[in-house]
Amino acid sequence: MSRLSLCMKKDRIEFLRSKKLAVCIVFLAVFMVFVLALTAVIPQLSNIVSSDSEFITTGIATMVEFLKSYFPQLLSDSTGFFSTEIGLFYSILVIAFSFSVLPKEIKSGRLILPICNGYQQKEIFLSKQIVYALFCSIPAGVAYFLYYLIGSTFLVKDCTISFGIIGALATCFNVFSIVCITIALSVIYKHSVLVVITMGLTVAASPDLLFFLPFGRYIPTYILTYLNYAEIDPTYLIIPAIEYAVIILLLDIIVIKRKFAVVVDERR
Amino acid sequence: MIFLEDVKKEFKGNYVLKGINLNIKDGEVYGLVGRNGAGKTTLLNIIAGISKCSSGTCKVNNELKPAAGFSYLPDLPSFYDYLSIDEYVEFLLGTDYVGEKADYIKALEKLNFKPSAKIKSLSRGNRQKLGIYVATMKNPGIVLLDEPTSALDPVGRREVMELIKELKDGGTTVILSTHILADLEVVCDRIGFLNEGYIANEFDLKSSAVETECDYEMNITGEEINDEFIEKLNTQFKNFTVKKGFGVGNVVCKPKAGIDKNVQQTFLDEVSKLSCSISSIKKVSFVNLEELMVEVLTK
Numbered sequence: 234m235s236r237l238s239l240c241m242k243k244d245r246i247e248f249l250r251s252k253k254l255a256v257c258i259v260f261l262a263v264f265m266v267f268v269l270a271l272t273a274v275i276p277q278l279s280n281i282v283s284s285d286s287e288f289i290t291t292g293i294a295t296m297v298e299f300l301k302s303y304f305p306q307l308l309s310d311s312t313g314f315f316s317t318e319i320g321l322f323y324s325i326l327v328i329a330f331s332f333s334v335l336p337k338e339i340k341s342g343r344l345i346l347p348i349c350n351g352y353q354q355k356e357i358f359l360s361k362q363i364v365y366a367l368f369c370s371i372p373a374g375v376a377y378f379l380y381y382l383i384g385s386t387f388l389v390k391d392c393t394i395s396f397g398i399i400g401a402l403a404t405c406f407n408v409f410s411i412v413c414i415t416i417a418l419s420v421i422y423k424h425s426v427l428v429v430i431t432m433g434l435t436v437a438a439s440p441d442l443l444f445f446l447p448f449g450r451y452i453p454t455y456i457l458t459y460l461n462y463a464e465i466d467p468t469y470l471i472i473p474a475i476e477y478a479v480i481i482l483l484l485d486i487i488v489i490k491r492k493f494a495v496v497v498d499e500r501r
Numbered sequence: 502m503i504f505l506e507d508v509k510k511e512f513k514g515n516y517v518l519k520g521i522n523l524n525i526k527d528g529e530v531y532g533l534v535g536r537n538g539a540g541k542t543t544l545l546n547i548i549a550g551i552s553k554c555s556s557g558t559c560k561v562n563n564e565l566k567p568a569a570g571f572s573y574l575p576d577l578p579s580f581y582d583y584l585s586i587d588e589y590v591e592f593l594l595g596t597d598y599v600g601e602k603a604d605y606i607k608a609l610e611k612l613n614f615k616p617s618a619k620i621k622s623l624s625r626g627n628r629q630k631l632g633i634y635v636a637t638m639k640n641p642g643i644v645l646l647d648e649p650t651s652a653l654d655p656v657g658r659r660e661v662m663e664l665i666k667e668l669k670d671g672g673t674t675v676i677l678s679t680h681i682l683a684d685l686e687v688v689c690d691r692i693g694f695l696n697e698g699y700i701a702n703e704f705d706l707k708s709s710a711v712e713t714e715c716d717y718e719m720n721i722t723g724e725e726i727n728d729e730f731i732e733k734l735n736t737q738f739k740n741f742t743v744k745k746g747f748g749v750g751n752v753v754c755k756p757k758a759g760i761d762k763n764v765q766q767t768f769l770d771e772v773s774k775l776s777c778s779i780s781s782i783k784k785v786s787f788v789n790l791e792e793l794m795v796e797v798l799t800k
């Protein structure tokens with residue numbers, strides 16, 4: 234076994250035993266059930282809540298129409314909505330999982346013994362990045378595809394299974410990239426809080442701001458926003474994906490070239 | 502060989518190390534002593550290559566970076582707590598572990614560790630013991646130990662001292678930083694007092710120039726060295742206080758006050774009256790380091 238695979242084995246055990254994977258799965262399951270249930274219930278609201286008053290009936294109908302715009306009845310729109318929300322809320326969860334994982338190991342001196350035993354910083358870093366990114370992203374992709382399968386049983390099916398597969402892969406890749414970038418930034422930045430601010434703004438605020446820019450749709454965080462149009466125009470998917478890959482590659486090169494500290498080298 | 506020349510370390514404008522010159526020979530056990538915050542850990546970090554010095558030269562075996570066969574145990578060893586002990590050993594050893602797994606498991610069990618136990622369940626002392634084990638399990642040529650016995654009970658301390666003796670016998674170079682001066686007296690060849698950023702004094706513990714006290718160590722065979730036996734020896738040795746020593750069958754005979762002249766002859770006279778079988782007798786000279794440390798660091 235190579236040192237990288239030994240490191241990955243150790244990180245896999247750590248991810249599983251610290252129950253991070255369980256938290257990811259529970260979060261996605263609850264989120265999926267919640268969105269699916271609301272999407273299924275909303276069109277039935279006018280039938281469930283009936284009233285003699287025309288005023289109330291009109292009010293409920295208006296509200297239902299309003300809610301339908303949030304929880305669309307077309308399968309493609311509904312999965313698009315689900316993936317966008319994953320891109321926001323689930324991304325925040327995975328950022329929380331990964332922003333301090335390597336800085337904590339450096340601060341506690343946990344890397345000293347592995348380094349003395351021949352491990353290199355790049356092996357420790359790449360292992361952490363690969364394991365955390367895979368374990369966070371695969372459940373998201375699976376959740377998306379499950380959402381597609383369940384949604385196709387009661388929503389207006391306007392897309393093929395390939396749409397579901399591409400969507401799942403894109404969702405998976407988006408989360409994978411966010412975790413990779415978070416871990417890389419966590420060893421480049423001196424303070425972990427800066428990582429949270431950078432990544433928080435990237436996933437939460439930047440899509441809204443960039444929407445107004447002509448090139449906004451090609452920015453990496455928009456990979457999920459225009460997922461529905463990817464079948465018509467693949468550039469919506471390909472360009473952000475390439476950008477994500479380039480950003481990860483550049484950050485990884487910086488980390489590997491610079492070599493992060495093994496211990497915190499400063500006194501108060 | 503470890504060679505440091507005018508090594509300085511600055512933290513935010515403050516120099517913790519102001520010019521360290523050190524030359525430690527192969528196979529030597531060097532004790533590093535100093536007050537809290539004197540820079541002992543910083544110095545060890547620099548020697549280990551995990552911290553850079555602000556200026557000066559630090560070479561280990563003529564290399565600027567420590568190569569293979571080098572080990573360092575920090576003062577508060579931190580582990581991957583979610584792993585079990587054997588998983589951690591496997592992680593550190595890599596391919597070396599596969600062929601010799603049974604031997605490593607045996608060694609862990611000998612240290613009273615349950616290999617499948619999670620590291621997070623270990624007490625502070627046991628974590629330190631595990632740290633010492635993993636730092637030395639690959640028989641490194643150079644070992645740096647920062648406060649290795651601070652959390653250990655007397656039995657654990659004795660085991661660690663035995664281990665350092667074994668390393669020394671095997672030709673390993675050891676740098677040992679500790680506040681427990683009795684430990685240094687037992688194993689060190691030389692000690693250095695780190696004070697105000699410099700090695701204020703160095704003492705060769707083998708040299709008669711610093712010899713202030715002298716004990717005799719005997720190795721007795723065919724007897725179980727228990728409290729009863731030690732008491733029996735104490736009644737037979739009128740001019741010495743007998744204590745259990747480090748290692749199997751070893752007892753230490755400390756001269757009582759008033760027999761400063763011709764201690765050796767008195768000792769040999771009393772040994773000749775013993776009925777048990779003695780395989781070796783060794784004169785152990787040491788300095789009272791505590792007195793020496795207070796004198797050096799407060800003057």
